[in-house]
Amino acid sequence: MDLTPYVDNLRQELAVAANAGGDEARALAERLTAPLESAARLTLLNALSAAMGEVTRELAPGSVDVRLRGLDPEFVVTQPSVPEPFQEARAPLAGPAAPVPSPPPADADDGAMARINFRLPAHLKSRAESAATAEGLSVNAWLVRAVSLALDGKERPGPSARGTDSGGRGFTGWVR
Template sequence: MDLAPYVDHLRRELAIAAGAGGEEARALAERLAATLESATRLALLEALSAAADEITQDLAPGSVEVRLRGRDPAFVVTPPPTAQTYEEERPSAPPPPDVDDGGTSRISLRVPEHLKPRIDEAAARDGLSVNAWLVRAVSAALDPGDAARRSGRRPPQQTGNRYSGWVR
């Protein structure tokens, strides 16, 4: 999605509004418009991300993601599975973590290039979006006893900063 037309439109509207204040106001508006471009792009990206989050909540277990390629955002839509429900597909797998009706937070996670395909494969194998799979992995890491109780497995042994046990 090209944000340039929206940024340019805002710049034109600012120039028109400043024109009513005279030549000095118009010159000031032109100087401000150049510095506001990055702030405008960021505000538009935040609005698009918030919209994608709202759509994802209504589309669950499908999802909509906003990815930034260069300076332009792109949408990635993962439709919900239609053939089988999660329980029919993987009866021995633990259910997705309980999600409260509270808000969600957005973070950026950078993983080494070699891990990305493995994460994609694991999420596909579990019939989840990458985001849902990562949420489950983080939840299990933060509360390993709870995840083990849900799945019927023993909690992993913890020694110092290392964990040992089985991961699915």
């Protein structure tokens, strides 16, 4: 979503208001428009983030996240997973049963993501945040790795290429 038209509209409204105050007010408004642009963008991002929080509450278990790409926000909609329809088990009529495919290995990354709400005591949260920061990870990435280690007894492969810029640095977190 391009915020530039909204910021430009705010700049024009400030100029119109300044015209009513005379030459000094007009000169002051011209000097203030450049520094106010970043504040206006941040305020718009805060409003969008709050709006998407309300939308997410209505869509639960689906969600809408606001991600910042350069100067412009991007909306990411996560649909709730659709449960498979119930099928009654039937006895085979004759012959051997078809082989049941084995589940994928636990360390396979098929790209599918699931969202959970996780509550933990404040003292554990602060310790997890400290550990994640010390390793240069987001809390989410650190928790995914910790769960993987606990379940598999080994570390998952390194970070995926998703969410990185051309310099190879990853971007994670929430925008408010």
